Amino acid sequence: MAIPVAVEQAIDWEIGEQQIGLWRDAWQRFRRNRLALLGGALVLILVVVAFLSPLLVHFGIIINPTTQEVEHIEVGPGMFRHVLGTDQLGRDTLSRLMFGSRISLSVGILVQGIILPIGLAIGLTAGYFGGRIDNLLMRFTDIWYAFPDLIFVLVLVSVFGPSLLSIFGAIALVNWVGLARLVRGQVLSIKEKEFIEAARSSGSAPFKLIVKHLLPNSLGPIIVTLTFGIPQAIFLEAVLSFLGVGIQPPTPTWGQMVFDGYEAIYANPTSVVFPALAIGFTLLAFSFIGDGLRDALDPRMRR
């Protein structure tokens, strides 16, 4: 029985439409989201600033963030070649802001680097093997959830001291639970699908199943979770600095700058405003990217 030409063309057309891969489709949808692009541009600028600031200091284009000018304390923006003014010790606010971005970005990204293997290992194990292991691991994450984020981080930092390592570790330690739960949920829902059944019946070992099938298919939500984890980590670091138990001076961080400016708020209010806005807009940029990625990668949002 011959298939009518019209129907054949329709089938061809449909197959052609489906051949756009997930990643290309996601990128096309991400590109159409103006807020996400704006967020991306902001983050890109920040990354460039973070990489270039030591070079700029080296070539004398901006002032060293630890150089004190005792004769120019708490000057307003635009005075004595301090574009954004100085702080209570006469240090240049612009330069400190630029160096502060290095801390914020590295906290945001490195913490995700620590969370990823922990969350993947626990989530995959719990989801794939199920049963008693799953129950045990999930009760464990329940207990972790009982600690409010900020309180747990503060406790950890008070115990292990305010070193860079303990702050990064503490923030990672409170944030892996969300990823582990997500991965477990993903694995549970994918595990029962037919293609997994097919792979298993054709003799795939558990490890291969996990790496080749379960992991790639839950990659989208994992990426989204990690992206939203970045502003969360930056926020926690900034709060720690603001409360005076974060990364210690003289390393400039935005939270610390808000705190310092806040102490001298009547002398020079702008020294609070700039770092505060830097924190706010950085977090906003990352959450725009996160929103964009979520909309782009969620298969339910596809036509």
Added chain:
Amino acid sequence: MAVTAGRPNRGALLPARVSALTGSRAGSLTIFIVRRVLWMIPIIFFVILITFLLMHLAPGSPWDKDGGRQLSQVVRDNLNAKYGLNKPELQQFMLYLWNAIHFDFGLSYQYSGKSVVKLIAEGWPYTMTLGVLAFLLIVPVGVGLGVLAALRQNSRVDYITMGFATFAASFPNFVIGALMVVFLSVLMAKWTQRAFFLPAADFGLDDHLIMPVITLSLLPIAYTARLTRASTLDTIRQDFIRTAWAKGLSERLVVVRHILKNSLIPVVTTLGPTFAFLVTGSIIVETIFNIPGIGRAFVTAVSSRDYPMILGTTVLFSVIIAVANLVVDVLYVFIDPRVRLT
């Protein structure tokens, strides 16, 4: 979800099965509540255990000074004896648990002679006032904005509300608090020659409350508004709403009796996380506005390594959040008859 009006009396049609169902629901509800309450005990036990272990893992002793002259060994021994630190660790932990059950959380290191319970009791009224006021602001404002945005979807009201919610959800509360102090207090005082501005320091039951309460409630308001909007939009598209419009009910009746009643159910679940926000938010807000509540006491305890105080406050915070979540879960079951008990 079925149309409720005009439904035949199911009890008349299926008497035996329905009564059996309702009977088992009441029974399983009791089991559900009991199980949830019992589940709190291990959670709180582990919170105490983990925090206790961390405190004892900490390098150095609480009597180490940051610099300068250290205490002599005799003084250290006496201090250890006073705070029971000379006993074996396990015994210390059992003793702590035993005392905690009797609401005794030991003596503070930092204020000698004051008990942790007393310090917490001193800060409690401030934190409580802030929390209750913020809560009273969050629910009506958050829900109101969310419903408004959903009913006028894609209008200017919707965009402004959701734009505000996005900002409020991204800007950390200490940033918002600091910016408010700069603009509403410092600069406002300067511009109006001190005629009109909001006070930022100290604490009193008057206009001193405005900025702290707003700072504390902005983030939860944003979350509540977003969730209410999503849930209302979901309800509006349901068949029974179309039916309600079609049978000619007034707008008021449709919105209040049909839309609100159904779309507010998921909003109840956010009340649990809202409590967590208020608890952690109080730490930041009390520090910014210099309010002598539990949150600020916790920060002071953290920076001076006052372990009994840290431990006591952490336990208190976790219990508050656990109880709030429990209440919300139980409330949810009562409000929404469709919820499955697991």
